Amino acid sequence: MADKKQRLLELIKLLSYEKREVTLTSGKKSSYYIDGKQTTLDPEGAYLTGELFTDIIKKEFGEANGVGGITLGADPIISAVMIAGYTRGLRLKGFIVRKEAKGHGTGAWIEGLKGFQPGDRVVIVEDVVTTGGSAIKAVEKAQDAGLKVLGIIAIVDRLEGGRELIESKGYRLFSLFTKADLGE
DSSP states (O other): OOOHHHHHHIIIIIIHHHOOOOEOOTTTESSSSOOTHHHSHHHHHHHHHHHHHHHHHHHOOOOOEEEEHHHHHHHHHHHHHHHHHTTOOOOEEEEEEEEOSSTTTTTOSEEEEGGTTOOOOOEEEEESSSSSSHHHHHHHHHTTTEEEEEEEEEEEOSSHHHHHHHHHHHOOEEEEEEEEGGTO
């Protein structure tokens, strides 16, 4: 696992990490940016993310039968985890939480619910946690749909209050890396 984790960190630094001024989704200003999708949409990055997240799910959330998160950052992670889990005998179904309710048809907040039953146990996945707001929104929408959220896994925790918010709501956050691993 250590080799996979080290290689994923190298890919994040190469593909996703940028030293520049940005305004984050939270509205906060930052001197660096992490676009996790650049890594999770790379074949090797997706493979490594799926493997490492599946390791955490097996160890910490063994009773999980699904994974989901807020579109767009979670989308490739969900797919990678479903595939990695399947190759190890885990049948983890996936769901995607919209940023806003569908504007037509059913008006659904979540795609992929047909494979779930009320009470199914799920893990929320994220590429980057800053304030924790997106993760908590995903938790709330999953709960509204009748799912039981076990916890949250992120690629990077920026250490800007997200863990504290998530834990204050009664959930555990596991992250592969923190901003310190990126030299911040």
